[in-house]
Amino acid sequence: MSTIFIVGSSSGIGKATAKLFAEKGWTVIATMRSPEKETELTSYQNVFIYPLDVTKPEQISKTVSTVLEKHEVDVLFNNAGYGMKSRFEDMTEETMQKSLNTNLLGMIRVTQKFIPYFKKKKSGLILTTTSLVGEMGLALDGIYAADKWAVTGVCEMLYHELAPFGIQVKIIVPGVVKTGFKMEASAMPGFDQLLKNQTEMLMPDTDNLESPEEVAQDIYKAVTDNDRDRMCYVTGKITKELYEKRQELGDEAFRKYI
Template identity: 95%
Template sequence: MIATMRSPEKETELTSYQNVFIYPLDVTKPEQISQTVSEVLKKHEVDVLFNNAGYGMKSRFEDMTEEAMQQSLNTNLLGMIRVTQKFIPYFKKKKSGLILTTTSLAGEMGLALDGIYAADKWAVTGVCEMLYHELAPFGIQVKIIVPGVVKTGFKMETFAMPGFDQLLKNQTKMLMPDTDSLESPEEVAQDIFKAVTDKDRDRMCYVTGKITKELYEKRQKLGDEAFRRYIRNQLMSKRKV
């Protein structure tokens, strides 16, 4: 397995495994991407590319700063595109390969205050769906993992959001009705393993977690317009949460 991270010198756990090779990679730095991918492909055979870098931000739309928007776009969307571009010629030459990308529930349904993060994730899903068709003639699979709220150390930059207290409480309650509804990293890892090993080569989307699956399936069942009304009613409710 090949793992990449911005600061490999800080890693302590993965370095203990003999079959894990660690390389430096910041997906916001095109030159480093080219250098690292070139070095990796010279030394290793790669069957699966897993795009998992992410930057979170929650804010009122009008309060998003230029710096935060650029950071989010650079990491979540452009970073994924840059890395994927470097592997496509390699996979085409092999006539096989899997490109697996972590998206988000925020890329399947628009929620208030998700700001540029939602825009990034919707775009990532769109890019992956486009590549699903474009790369099929070359034997390359494209799949996405769609998690909701996961118990990890993922940090989300949060701005002040005056006037949204009740809506934010309702939205949080909808996504996390209780602590047991949070997805564990182990559960998500199982879905990632399933996506990688699944013999169904035509399946693209793997949704993780109970609440995320319920919302994803509800949208499919109700249709887009009815689902949007359902979500708005949930968020605008005056009930105590």
């Protein structure tokens, strides 16, 4: 039986992934900031819940060490996230620090703890949720865009750096998913039309947004397809269309297209 360690399992994509893998017979290490609040995942005998806040290095070390003493982990799935919408000039120091600390540094902290373990095993898969915003810059995504581009860059670097050790690195690239994920937003006067245009582009049909369960199916495919050369898995019809359009047009032409 294989084991997956999931960061950010309390809701949305993380919880849907934990359920799917548990139902497929995997051992699931489901981590979250407030495990005492979890009620659904506790019903699975092959799901083990641990506390993990990616902004707390000491807790990361303790939880990862405890888990690796008890379980042989095959897959690390980085899925913790913090979102925001803001004019660039309005971002506060607190918001920027929170975003970078969660989306980028949090992912790095957890991944660092697993690399020596996977190197010793000479195998392992590091999978990380990025975003369409990590593939193309869109207005008003603020420091979130920087976080996600950085995460994509780190993963591509690790794809090459860890390959000689038998370790795979992959990313999941969702667009707008129907989850409880909250984007903190500030007032943005003068951007009504721009926001409307971007919303229509990313969510032309708000009644049929991709569900966390659909993303979880793509995650399961990414983990189990044995394609060691593929790094990027884009999820959702609209996201795939935009991603492919950028590939087709090239960066400069795509920016004009947008």
